[in-house]
Amino acid sequence: MNILVLGGGGREHAIAWALAQSPNCDDLFVAPGNGGTAQIAENIATLDVDSGAAVLGFSRDHDIDMVVIGPEAPLVAGVADVLREAGIAVFGPDAQGARLEGSKTYSKQFMEDNGIPTARYASFTELDPALAYIRELGAPIVVKADGLAAGKGVFVAETEEVAEDAVRSCFDGAFGDAGSTVLIEECLTGPECSLLAFVTNGHAFCMTTAQDHKRAFDGDRGPNTGGMGVYSPVPIVTDEELAEMRRIMEVAAAATAKEPFEHDYRGVLYGGFMLTPEGPKVLEFNARFGDPETQVVLPRLESDLVEVMYAVAQGRFEDIDLRWSDTWAVCVVLASEGYPGAYEKGKVILGIDEAEDLKGVTVFHAGTALNSDGELITAGGRVLNVVALGESFDDAREAAYDAVDLINFEGKQYRTDIGKRAASGRGAWE
Known part of the structure; x- marks a missing residue:
């Protein structure tokens, strides 16, 4: 093909x-x-x-x-x-299916209509009612630009003042048209977990769990980013929680086979979950593979991806067979200095070949390009995804950071604690 x-x-x-x-x-x-x-x-x-x-x-x-x-x-x-x-x-998916990601308000209504557990919320197109709702719910509280904002239009506000500033930034055009409608929701507590599924003709074929690290700096500090690192599977997820997440993904997939979706949702449905004390609740649905979740999920897939994707595209759900390796995968994102704010491009990258010589290591490029001299250079905020497979969580983490040490470019920025919290057990979130 x-x-x-x-x-x-x-x-x-x-x-x-x-x-x-x-x-x-x-x-x-x-x-x-x-x-x-x-x-x-x-x-x-x-x-x-x-x-x-x-x-x-x-x-x-x-x-x-x-x-x-x-x-x-x-x-x-x-x-x-x-x-x-x-x-x-x-x-x-088609444009109708993609609205599950393209409009957070639409996605929330989809969850309500199908009995999918999620946070209490309201959406607004005017400032004063939004500020009043913030004062009604109190802090901590979450503010989201309704439309596509490259993973950066989400604010977890610890105070009402920060939440109000976030709403104002949305309405003032910080995210363009994506912020013309603002979603405000209660702040759920617990660890986050992603569960993606291949979806076609209303059937969900769940992948393996993954956990992203959205904040820019160690200790989950700093602004939200597109993702600074991820691992798979997620060791803190209980069997009961996994079963419930899978059930929710199956409910959502079945709903895409009904009006107004009909049968054109053929692709990935991404479930972003919060593992709350009341059970898993959906934070968001995305209509495509996650980034950087894909970088740890696909290396663990033993099935032929061409066969799987073609069956999904043709609606042949009966031909989909997913097989996964027992290895662990850890990804550390190398970013440009200043990301997710302003950053410089054009820095020469060295050491990738040496990193990939390590057992189980693959380096996926994100913001890279070749200059006129044929040198690999930085060309974006997130530059490289350093992925390592290991027989254990600790093995994979150690290999990933060994590889990170071998790669160099001016201003290299990364988190040193990817997976550290989960390695300490569920109690690290209490």
């Missing part, structure tokens, strides 16, 4: 890496791609991935058999709709 992957981050490098290992993968293209995907596929830097017409034209010109949509923006823009109507297999 000829396959086109849309996206240029660490998630897309991990997806392309897994697809390239399949004997069913012939020509592989990634648009726009990055310095890592260039080593395993042909990068298409000029393709407008948010344009259904452009992606369709490229697919026809290159005899593409399946398009895999990585980021949320092309999904919300309806790229999958255009391709499916033209008869091209697409891994990724």
